[in-house]
Amino acid sequence: MRAWWGTLTAVLVAIGLAISATSPPAPRDPQHSEGLFNLPRAMGDVHRIASAPHPTGSAENARVRDYILSQMKAIGMQVATREGRLDEKATRRLNKWSGRDDPPARLVNLVGLLPGKDPAAPAVLLMAHHDSVWGSPGASDDTAGVASALEVARQIGARGTPQRSLILLITDGEELGLQGAAEFFSDDPLIPRIGAVINMEARGGGGRTSLFETSPGNGQAVELYRKAATWPAGSSLATFIYSVLPNDTDLSEALHGPWVSYNFAFIGRPGLYHSPKATPANLDQGALMDMGWQVSELTQALIAAPELPQKAPDVTFFDLFGLVLVTYPSSLGWAMLAIAALALGLAVSRERNLRALGSGAGRTVALMAAGALLLYALNRLSGAGAGANYYDRLAAIPMLEAMAALVAIASFLLVLGKGLAGPARQAGAVLPLLVIGLAMQVLAPTAAFVAVVPVTLAALAIAARAYLPPLAGMLVAIGLAAPVLGYLIALGHQLM
Ligand SMILES: [Zn+2]
Structure with a gap:
């Protein structure tokens, strides 16, 4: 026949x-996001941060840092800055961008702590980087991550004292070789308090945000994400492929820790990666909402969990058209x-x-x-x-x-x-x-x-x-x- x-x-x-699997959920108004993510407010952050390129050491970068610190304070976070020095390779790269021969710039990480009810309970750390490359306003890379982190912290702060502490780490010098993350994860006094890490990145200007990397031993970590996410995206195929690629994000510096780690990114509209066209107007708002919503659900689930996920054997996982996350022992x-x-x-x-x-x-x-x-x-x-x-x-x-x-x-x-x-x-x-x-x-x-x-x-x-x-x-x-x-x-x- x-x-x-x-x-x-x-x-x-x-x-x-x-088509439905690869499209981010449609942007929604705040009343319908149930205390998870306020897209207009997050877009307000994006407009303020990504109005111009803001590479490490620039005056524009200092302005961006002041803005992020002011937002953390408004949430009620205890804020601090952590300074470090760029290494030689990073300095060469920055000087190649600027065409000058400047001495090594200082890098400035921003840290915000929202103390939880139980100060002894391991904290959840949200991470994104505030520096952009030289010629790009960086509305997606990584302003989307910074705006998501701020908005998730606002949602959690608005509900009163959280069960466990929330730490925001907004790093510097990511584009120069993970300089800020390396500095923080080498010897920061907050390290013993960390129980889980979530990093947010972008390699493009839109598309679905997906869980593309985890710490090794992800069985329990993935199970918690499966239960938390309304529109999950990601797969153990992506985590496998990423593990054999030479690419790095700030999370590379956090993977060696004893905690579980998650890495989220969107990679659609690839022509906007590190591009002068990566402006707030060109950012896919659906992608920002997708990132913020997923990270909000995951962060809130981690903060409410009686015990944080521990390292357990890796599992097979994949989202079925963004509707459910399928997981099973490999x-x-x-x-x-x-x-x-x-x-x-x-x-x-x-x-x-x-x-x-x-x-x-x-x-x-x-x-x-x-x-x-x-x-x-x-x-x-x-x-x-x-x-x-x-x-x-x-x-x-x-x-x-x-x-x-x-x-x-x-x-x-x-x-x-x-x-x-x-x-x-x-x-x-x-x-x-x-x-x-x-x-x-x-x-x-x-x-x-x-x-x-x-x-x-x-x-x-x-x-x-x-x-x-x-x-x-x-x-x-x-x-x-x-x-x-x-x-x-x-x-x-x-x-x-
Ligand atoms: Zn980036």
């Missing part, structure tokens, strides 16, 4: 799911792979045809090879490689993404345009993916869900089509294919 209507339905539903992947193998075995036993099985497997390998080759060639043609400007490539991402989507569709039509007839051929098509799932389950168990879950659901869909009446089998297949494809489209967007 030709299955074009089934494919079309699954694709359309998938696209809808992917070893469950083995059970899924066994189910997948069983379902594929059942499908093949329906049509004992080894040639068809091999031809299906060959098609998938051909599809991956064609897609990879075309993507590589077009990416080179588009100007990637040695000498390409990093920020130009970031700004080109929307075009590159359209190109990649067209390549994926073209490869699919080229290799699988006529469909795969019969359960043996279909099962064969899943075999190479099963091998990839197995390899990931061995090598990177917390990231393996991205292959293991789709393979398991594909195997079940194929078995359903092999054994159920045609219409029922097709409906099961659509129901399983649409969420898998929707997830993978959204993931492709995130990866780009």
Whole structure:
């Protein structure tokens, strides 16, 4: 039976799911944010802080610091400044920006403490950086983080004395190599009081805010986030990928501590990263609200928790279209792979045809090879490689993404345009993916869900089509294919 209507339905539903998964929640007025996050007030902070570039050591930076301190005091926080010296590399970078040959600038971290009812209870520390790069007003990086931290502290302060203490650490010199965070986490007197750390960052001007990094041993930390977040976003695939990338944020300096740590960022509108166009007007207010709302819920849950999360074995986690956070022990992947193998075995036993099985497997390998080759060639043609400007490539991402989507569709039509007839051929098509799932389950168990879950659901869909009446089998297949494809489209967007 030709299955074009089934494919079309699954694709359309998938696209809808992917769009909703990658869009931040719509900005809401304060009455509807239930004491969690007041977006207009946070935008007021963004306008005050990001009116101009404010790199470390500049007069504009001093003005920004005064403003942040005044806001902390208005919340009722005990405030302090902590000074340090920029290292040689940071000084060179600053002088390269300014074109001068200045002596090392002082860096100034800002610390605010809102004492809790139980001074002995470990505190929750919220962190963001107040410095910008030289030429950018930095409305997203990292004014969105600073404004979120201030607004979360206001919400908590407005409810009276919190259960445990809240610390705001607004660092300096992040853009010069995590200078302020390194200074604080080397020997600050507040360190023994810390029980959990949340950092906020941005590498772009919009999109969903996601939990992209945690301290190692995140089982309990993720469980608390799962319960707290209304619109969770993030995955253990992202935390795995980030852990093998050379990138750093202030949180790198906090990861070695005994506490649990969370790192949140948004990465949409990549052309605005470190850009002169990163103005308050160009900031995606939905992204700011998403960051503030998630961090507010998490902070309030941590502050109210009788015991803070401790280090526990890492878990697999991912948000399902921003609606719920799915978490499970990574070893469950083995059970899924066994189910997948069983379902594929059942499908093949329906049509004992080894040639068809091999031809299906060959098609998938051909599809991956064609897609990879075309993507590589077009990416080179588009100007990637040695000498390409990093920020130009970031700004080109929307075009590159359209190109990649067209390549994926073209490869699919080229290799699988006529469909795969019969359960043996279909099962064969899943075999190479099963091998990839197995390899990931061995090598990177917390990231393996991205292959293991789709393979398991594909195997079940194929078995359903092999054994159920045609219409029922097709409906099961659509129901399983649409969420898998929707997830993978959204993931492709995130990866780009
Ligand atoms: Zn930053």
